[in-house]
Amino acid sequence: MFGDFLTLACDQLINHAAKFSWMYGDKVRVPLLVRAPMGGRRGYGPTHSQCLEKHFLGVPGLGVVALHSLGDPGALLRQAILSEEDPLLFIENKTLYSRPTRPLEGDPGEQRI
Structure with a gap:
């Protein structure tokens, strides 16, 4: 699925x-x-390579989380599933799927939505 279909x-x-x-x-x-x-840079063409977060x-009433290469995306996703009571748009940049995550310094519990 492509986030472009959110429109x-x-x-x-x-x-x-x-x-x-x-x-x-x-x-x-x-x-x-x-x-x-x-996100782009995956060769999917102009209609499947947009970043629509800004819209x-x-x-x-709508929360927006955009992942980056720092921290633990899986932990943020688990937190969103278990604790959010309102609608949340969880944006994942497609280029991050093939990259290893880098842990943040300090307490891993500091990552919050």
């Missing part, structure tokens, strides 16, 4: 999932995690 789900993410808790007085939670591989960063 097809924008209405559901922005106008529904991100607003349900406010629309229903915090009586409804939407613990939704959307994983989206994005979602200002949406109230």
